[in-house]
Amino acid sequence: MTTVIETRGLTKTYGTVRALDGLDLSIPRGGVYGVMGPNGAGKSTLFRILLGLIRASDGTATVMGGGVGDVAAMRRMGSMIETPRFPPYMTARQVLRWLALEHGVAAEADIPRWLERVGLTEAADRRVRGFSVGMLQRLGVAGALLSRPELVILDEPTSGMDPPGIQEMRALIRSLADDDGVTVVLASHQLLEVQRVCDRVAIMNRGKLVREGAVSELTASGERLRLSAKPVERVVEILGVKGVRDGGGVLANVTHAEAPALIRALVEAGIEIDEARWVGADLESVFMTETGHQETPHAG
Amino acid sequence: MLVDAIRAESFRLSKNRTALFWSLMFVPIVSLVIGAITSFVLKGSETKILGDAKMPPELKEALGRGTLDLGQALVSGAGDLANPLVLLFVLIGAATLYAGDYRWETWRLISARNSRSNLLLAKLAVVAGLALAAMALMLVASLIENVVRAAVFDRQLTFSMTGEMAGQFLAYAGLSWLRIVQFTMMGMLAAFVTRSLLAALFIPLVVGVAQFFSPQMLVPMGVMPDAWLAVLANPGSAVDTVKAMVEGGAAAAALPAGVGVKAWLSLALWTFGPLAAALAWFPRQDLSKE
Numbered sequence: 001m002t003t004v005i006e007t008r009g010l011t012k013t014y015g016t017v018r019a020l021d022g023l024d025l026s027i028p029r030g031g032v033y034g035v036m037g038p039n040g041a042g043k044s045t046l047f048r049i050l051l052g053l054i055r056a057s058d059g060t061a062t063v064m065g066g067g068v069g070d071v072a073a074m075r076r077m078g079s080m081i082e083t084p085r086f087p088p089y090m091t092a093r094q095v096l097r098w099l100a101l102e103h104g105v106a107a108e109a110d111i112p113r114w115l116e117r118v119g120l121t122e123a124a125d126r127r128v129r130g131f132s133v134g135m136l137q138r139l140g141v142a143g144a145l146l147s148r149p150e151l152v153i154l155d156e157p158t159s160g161m162d163p164p165g166i167q168e169m170r171a172l173i174r175s176l177a178d179d180d181g182v183t184v185v186l187a188s189h190q191l192l193e194v195q196r197v198c199d200r201v202a203i204m205n206r207g208k209l210v211r212e213g214a215v216s217e218l219t220a221s222g223e224r225l226r227l228s229a230k231p232v233e234r235v236v237e238i239l240g241v242k243g244v245r246d247g248g249g250v251l252a253n254v255t256h257a258e259a260p261a262l263i264r265a266l267v268e269a270g271i272e273i274d275e276a277r278w279v280g281a282d283l284e285s286v287f288m289t290e291t292g293h294q295e296t297p298h299a300g
Numbered sequence: 301m302l303v304d305a306i307r308a309e310s311f312r313l314s315k316n317r318t319a320l321f322w323s324l325m326f327v328p329i330v331s332l333v334i335g336a337i338t339s340f341v342l343k344g345s346e347t348k349i350l351g352d353a354k355m356p357p358e359l360k361e362a363l364g365r366g367t368l369d370l371g372q373a374l375v376s377g378a379g380d381l382a383n384p385l386v387l388l389f390v391l392i393g394a395a396t397l398y399a400g401d402y403r404w405e406t407w408r409l410i411s412a413r414n415s416r417s418n419l420l421l422a423k424l425a426v427v428a429g430l431a432l433a434a435m436a437l438m439l440v441a442s443l444i445e446n447v448v449r450a451a452v453f454d455r456q457l458t459f460s461m462t463g464e465m466a467g468q469f470l471a472y473a474g475l476s477w478l479r480i481v482q483f484t485m486m487g488m489l490a491a492f493v494t495r496s497l498l499a500a501l502f503i504p505l506v507v508g509v510a511q512f513f514s515p516q517m518l519v520p521m522g523v524m525p526d527a528w529l530a531v532l533a534n535p536g537s538a539v540d541t542v543k544a545m546v547e548g549g550a551a552a553a554a555l556p557a558g559v560g561v562k563a564w565l566s567l568a569l570w571t572f573g574p575l576a577a578a579l580a581w582f583p584r585q586d587l588s589k590e
Contacts, residue, residue, distance in 0.1 A: 044588075051412040053587040071301065074412045085405040090315050098315075102308035102410045104301065143409060 002029045004151045004183045005050060009059035012045050012207075019045040021207035022059065029150075032177045032184045034194040034215075036283075037204035038291050043187045046204075047081050047155055064151060075103070078149035083159060084140030088129035092120050092139050095128060096146055105147040114142040119168060133160030141169070145176070152176065154186040158193060166190075170197050195219070195283040205291045218286050225252040225259055227266075228275040235271055251279070253289075305414050305422030313397060313426055323393025324434050327385050328441035335445035339452040346453070368450045370443055371461040375469045377442040379543055381435045381476035382536075387483045387508065390434045394427045394484035395500035398491035407587045416583040424481075424488065424575070431480040435473060471546040479539045482571045483508060489574040492582050511536055531562035535570040538563035 005027040012020040020042045027033050037043050048054045049061055052068050066073025086095045093111060100107040107114075115124045118138040123131070128139065137160055144152050157173065158166045174197055176182040188194050194201060195215055203211040211218065228249040229235050235250045236243050239262075242253045254262055256278075263276060313319065349355065401407045411419065450457045461469075486507050491500035510517075514533040515525050523529050531538060541563035544551040 048588045051408065053408055053411060055584075055586075069415075071413065071415055077412065079408075079412060081408055084409060086409075087312060087316070087400065087404050087406065089317070090312070094311075094315055098308055098312050099409060101304060101311050103413050104304035140409075147413075 003027055004029050005061070005063055005185065007046070007059065007061045010046070010049065010056055010061055011058040012042075012049060012054070013057045018207050020049070020056070020059075023204075023207065023209055025202060025209055025212070027183070027185055027202075028200070029183050030177070030181070031199035032173055032186065032197050034198035034201040035185065035187045035204065036191065036194055036201055036287055037187075040206070041204040041291070042207040043204060044081070044155065045207075047079075047153055047187065050153065051079055051081065075147070076149055077151045077153065078144035078147060079153040080137075080140040080144040080157065081153065081155040083133055083156075084136055084143070086128045086136070086139065089127060091125045091127055092131075092135075093124045095139060096142060099143045100146055103147045107146045107148075110146065110148075114146055117145075117172060118142045119165070134162060134165050137161060138165070138169075141172070145182075149182065151183045151185065154184065156188055157186055158188065158190060166193065173197050191282075191284045191287055201283070203287055203290045211286070211290045215283065219280050219283060223278050223280055224285070225254055225262070226250070226275075226277055226279045227252060227273060229266065229271050229273045231271075234269070235266060238266060238269060238271075249275075251285075301414055302418045302421060302425075305418050306425050308410070309397065309422045309426040310429070312400075313393070313430070316396065319393045319396040323390050323396075323430060324437055327389045327434070328437045331385075331438070332441040332445050332448075335441075336448045336452075339445075339449045343452045366453075367456045367458045368446055368453075370446055370457060370459045371465060373442060373446045374439060374461075375465050375472065377439055378435075378469050378476060379472035381438055381473065382479035382483075382539065384508075386434060386438060387480060388505070390431055390480050391484055391487055391501060391504055393430050393434075395487045395491060395497055397423050397427055397430075398484075398488045399495070399497040399500040402491065402495040403497050411587055416585075417579055420488075420492070420578060420582050424485070427484050427488070428477075428481050431477055431484070434480070435477060468546060472543060475539050475542055475546075478567065478571065479536065482535060482567070485571065485574040485578075489578045489581075492578045492585070508536075526556035526559050526562075528562055531559060532566045532569055535566050538566035542567070 003026045005025065007023050007025045010020050010023040010025075011018065019040075023042065023046065025046075035043050035046070045054070049056050050063055050068060052074065056068075061068050062073075063070075064073040064076045068074075087098075090098065092115065096111045096114065097108065100111070112121070112124070115121050118141055120135065120138050120142065123135060128136065131139065137157060141154065141157055144154065154173070158169050161169060170193060173184050173186065177184050177199075186194075186198070198215055200214050201212070201218065202209055226246065226249055227235060232245060232248065232250060236245055239250065239252055243250050244253075245251075252259075252262060259276075263273065266273060401410070447457065449455070483504055486504040487500040490503035491497070494500075494503075511534050515530060515537070518527075518530050518533065519525065525531075525537075531541075541555060541559055544555055545560055545563075
């Protein structure tokens, strides 16, 4: 399996704070790879190091086979990190022309196509000073893709977008991977979005990698027992930290071996069980478990 | 790669009409207008003088005659191109260019795909081009002003350009260009270190004023104007010294012995010093905090 990004013992410290703490990460070529983590997990620091905006305190990082700062390797990558900003006096078309020149690519003919692909054709000749955050995101994505890179790093690509815009962006990201063969690495707080669009994910917490794998593997391994039972409050009380309310029922974080004993205990406690079935975990619950966050009980 | 960065910077500057107006157009327009107004005011005085019955007829004839040599105007104009007004307004464009990526938070869009030294040198190259364009427009304005003056005073226009004059023109223009670029390089260093447009504008101004008044500050301390420290501290005066050397004759003869070498070193110091400092600083800079 060839990798597009590889880090070994990557560390970044700011005074006494370790934003990255010996991160070992290998991102394979192909598909969409999600990097998830709570605020302060080190995602942005990782991207900033990979783009050469800051230097690592220790460890190594390679991008497209070259070290960070290897311009030939970096030119095979496109990126958009955080909400992009542009010179406000330029139009969207001029911004893309400027970036094409800056990236040394003859992409003049491609500009209308990219504007159309990110849904900015009608705003192409408007100055960017009047653009919404969502429009800036779209333009940033077009700028990242203009040089036809093999790898694209996108940090929160749907931030500030309306629901139809999010859907369009999701479709664009998938088509980049499926139709254009681009490896997309994205960071997002929208866990549902990550689950829908990514093939593999890395979950980071406090500067470290805590879980990595295919989305299908991660969600399958987090299977939980869903109980429809009355009274729900009593079930939650008995399960303690292993249970969380889910609508009218309870999700129990137990293994297949533990399930019969649990059901027996609930029945003995006078609980009326209507239904008990195994449900796959969503990425959110995997994320919450891996990052040590308690799930917020669903109302109901 | 450097070529890509230069093309991109030039394109970006070409779209910034505000910066282009203030750094290229404003001073030529103002000097043209002031020059034309001055010509009309002086014409009124001349008419009054020539109308004086007591003035000898020979003097009247001498005053009423004469030609205006555009070639000579070009040569003297080239020597005066790095005046404070031009320095100030070219600095506006230069500061916008040097500090723009911090101000608009655009480093993150461009820094991964080119080396930082290329990005910095591209900005310097575009500012050097901007200075040339500003000088060319100033010379055009000066030519137009002379044509207006000739029309107002009813003088005949001529154009002479000997080999010696052409050499002087090129030397003066080169020195003026060097002085403008050198002045804006302080703005470059200020922009890269402070990440601030205001600093890129005001630090060169403060340093420039300090350079200008350095002789007055140093003489009371016992440092004579031709001493190493005095010449090194004042690149503007160093340009005048080299200009006098180019002019030759009495101007060159009046220069203190050995001041030429000091002047060249002063120019080199103020040109390569800020550049070397910026090239050392920028590649290590954390660009996540734009």
